[in-house]
Amino acid sequence: xxxxxxxxxxxxxxxxxxxxxxxxxxxxxxxxxxxxxxxxxxxxxxxxxxxxxxxxxxxxxxxxxxxxxxxxxxxxxxxxxxxxxxxxxxxxxxxxxxxxxxxxxxxxxxxxxxxxxxxxxxxxxxxxxxxxxxxxxxxxxxxxxxxxxxxxxxxxxxxxxxxxxxxxxxxxxxxxxxxxxxxxxxxxxxxxxxxxxxxxxx
Amino acid sequence: xxxxxxxxxxxxxxxxxxxxxxxxxxxxxxxxxxxxxxxxxxxxxxxxxxxxxxxxxxxxxxxxxxxxxxxxxxxxxxxxxxxxxxxxxxxxxxxxxxxxxxxxxxxxxxxxxxxxxxxxxxxxxxxxxxxxxxxxxxxxxxxxxxxxxxxxxxxxxxxxxxxxxxxxxxxxxxxxxxxxxxxxxxxxxxxxxxxxxxxxxxxxxxxxxxxxxxxxx
Numbered sequence: 001x002x003x004x005x006x007x008x009x010x011x012x013x014x015x016x017x018x019x020x021x022x023x024x025x026x027x028x029x030x031x032x033x034x035x036x037x038x039x040x041x042x043x044x045x046x047x048x049x050x051x052x053x054x055x056x057x058x059x060x061x062x063x064x065x066x067x068x069x070x071x072x073x074x075x076x077x078x079x080x081x082x083x084x085x086x087x088x089x090x091x092x093x094x095x096x097x098x099x100x101x102x103x104x105x106x107x108x109x110x111x112x113x114x115x116x117x118x119x120x121x122x123x124x125x126x127x128x129x130x131x132x133x134x135x136x137x138x139x140x141x142x143x144x145x146x147x148x149x150x151x152x153x154x155x156x157x158x159x160x161x162x163x164x165x166x167x168x169x170x171x172x173x174x175x176x177x178x179x180x181x182x183x184x185x186x187x188x189x190x191x192x193x194x195x196x197x198x199x200x201x202x
Numbered sequence: 203x204x205x206x207x208x209x210x211x212x213x214x215x216x217x218x219x220x221x222x223x224x225x226x227x228x229x230x231x232x233x234x235x236x237x238x239x240x241x242x243x244x245x246x247x248x249x250x251x252x253x254x255x256x257x258x259x260x261x262x263x264x265x266x267x268x269x270x271x272x273x274x275x276x277x278x279x280x281x282x283x284x285x286x287x288x289x290x291x292x293x294x295x296x297x298x299x300x301x302x303x304x305x306x307x308x309x310x311x312x313x314x315x316x317x318x319x320x321x322x323x324x325x326x327x328x329x330x331x332x333x334x335x336x337x338x339x340x341x342x343x344x345x346x347x348x349x350x351x352x353x354x355x356x357x358x359x360x361x362x363x364x365x366x367x368x369x370x371x372x373x374x375x376x377x378x379x380x381x382x383x384x385x386x387x388x389x390x391x392x393x394x395x396x397x398x399x400x401x402x403x404x405x406x407x408x409x410x411x412x413x414x415x416x417x418x419x
Contacts, residue, residue, distance in 0.1 A: 025284040028307045121251075152253070175285040 015058040018163035022069040024171045027077050027178045034190055035081040035098040039088055040068055047106050049166075059159055061166055063109075071104055074174050078181065090137045099190060100140065101133040107144060111162050114153050121150040122158075124165040128173055132186060141186040147173030217381030217396045221405050223413065224374045237318035239264065239414070242276035244324045245289040252323045256359065256399055260323070263407035272316065279320075283311055296370045303369055312366055320366060321410060325359035327399045330380075336387055347387035356380045357398040361406055363413065375409045377402040 045068055049061040075082035083098065090101070105128065112123040126147045132140040149168025151161040181187060241261050243252040257276060265273045280287045286308055293299040303309050336349030360376040381396025 025281040027285050028283060028305075028311060029285070030306045150251075152251075172288065172290060175288045175290050178285045179291060 015060060016159055017060040017062060018160065018166075020061060020063045020066040020163055020166050020170070022066050022073070023167045024070045024073065024174045026073060027174075029077060029178050031080050032078060032182050032187065032191065033080055034100065034187070034194060036075065036079050036083075037085045037093060037098045037101045038072070038075055038082055039085050039101060039103045040071075041103065041105065044068070044104050044106060049109050049111075051111070059162065061163055063106075063166060063170075066167070067104075067106075067170055070170055070174050074178060075102070078178060088133075088137065090135060093135065095135050098135065099194060101135065101137075103131045103133070105129045105131070111165070121152055122161040122165045123148070123150040124162065124169040126166070126169045126173060130177065130181070140190075141184075143181070143184060143186075145173050145176050145180075147171070147176065217379050217398050217401045219377065219379040219401055219405050221378075221409055222374075222376045223409055234318075236316055238272035238274060238316045239410075240274045240276065240279045240317050240320045242279060242287065242292075242320060242322055244292075244322050252326055252359065253399070256327070256357075256403055257323055259400065259403035260321075260407055260410075263403060264410065274315070274317065279315075279317070282315060283308065299364065299366075300369045303366070318365065318367055319372075319414070320364040322362040322364065323359060324362070325357075325376075327355055327357040327402075330354045330356050334385075336385065336391070338387075346389045347391050348389070349387055351385040352382055354380065354382050355396065355398045357402040359402050359406055361410060363410075373413060375406060375413060377406045377409070379405070 045064050047064040047067065049059075049063065051059045053059060072082075072084065081098070085093065085101070088101070088103070106126065107129045108125070108127040110125045112125075114120055114122065117123065126149075128145050128147070129142055130145060131142045134140055147169040149165040149170070149172055151164035151168065153161050241257055241264070243254075243257050245251055261273060261275050274282075285291055286302055286305060291302075293302050303312075332351070332353035334349065334351040336347055336351050338345060338347040357377070357379045359378075360374060362371055363373045363375070364370070365372045379398040379402040381398045381401070383396045384394040385391050386394070
């Protein structure tokens with residue numbers, strides 16, 4: 001977690017900016033037998049949480065870069081192959097190189113403070129939306145994944161705990177996607193159609 | 203009178219500890235030279251999640267013992283086995299552990315790390331009471347304080363020991379330490395701290411070593 005502080009304290013308080021880091025290891029999972037194109041919209045790539053506090057200070061958690069790293073690493077392990085694409089223009093895409101397109105978006109990000117929960121922790125809940133498209137650009141399905149993280153408050157730089165909790169929440173979402181995405185009906189259906197596994201797909 | 207107060211304060215600023223050990227199997231559990239132990243905190247509960255300072259203390263106490271060749275911290279173990287020992291996926295029963303060991307790559311990784319036992323930690327340290335008063339003043343001769351503050355702390359921890367070879371829980375150890383800390387001040391405050399968490403850590407570490415038959419080697 002990289003902390004960039006505004007040291008020019010003024011009557012209006014200062015801006016505390018935390019750069020969230022990727023703390024997620026390479027998962028120990030069997031890859032699904034499909035290949036994907038991955039698209040991250042600008043809002044995902046540059047996502048940051050900004051909160052203006054009552055004392056005039058501003059808390060900023062910069063999440064975009066870390067979450068790109070996390071999901072790049074996850075998808076490379078989760079699928080047979082995963083390639084980033086710059087936009088959703090399907091025309092130039094090689095239709096033989098992948099089976100589906102996956103896009104990511106942040107739906108919600110919430111911080112619960114110790115004074116609100118009565119606990120000694122800062123808690124973060126983050127919800128992602130994972131959307132699948134076929135290579136004709138048609139919508140297949142969307143799946144929401146919630147992640148939860150918490151970090152014990154400290155007396156020194158208590159707001160740093162929000163960054164630690166965010167890293168835990170992103171790791172939790174990556175865990176969920178790693179173990180559950182392959183069990184969703186849509187992914188199972190794609191695998192069945194690709195490999196024509198009639199006995200499993202019915 | 204003042205010396206009497208000091209003697210009373212010094213002799214009462216200490217901790218009382220209660221240790222319990224339950225073995226689920228009569229067969230002794232001996233950690234062989236080529237086997238490893240993992241210390242991991244149970245992160246499912248918000249209310250009594252074990253402090254990092256306690257798990258670090260237990261890790262240091264066990265690691266320092268030359269009889270134990272390899273001890274892994276929870277963080278190291280979770281990273282190696284990711285995503286299988288996360289708060290969302292960690293096994294909580296014999297059945298769940300058996301199922302987990304059949305996940306592709308998990309048994310091989312555990313075998314490679316030579317992990318035999320997992321020590322699951324629960325519990326924490328809480329301040330349960332406090333009292334007294336203290337006044338500090340600034341004078342031309344410096345700062346001075348007068349008064350007496352005290353606070354009670356309780357450290358309650360439990361370690362569940364799982365044998366990954368047998369894929370089952372083999373015992374539980376608990377440590378309960380309570381103590382009163384004092385801060386008397388006659389010009390200068392002199393803290394007399396009851397280190398309940400540290401005492402619980404040392405007591406639990408000693409019990410884990412005895413449980414593993416380590417002290418007998």
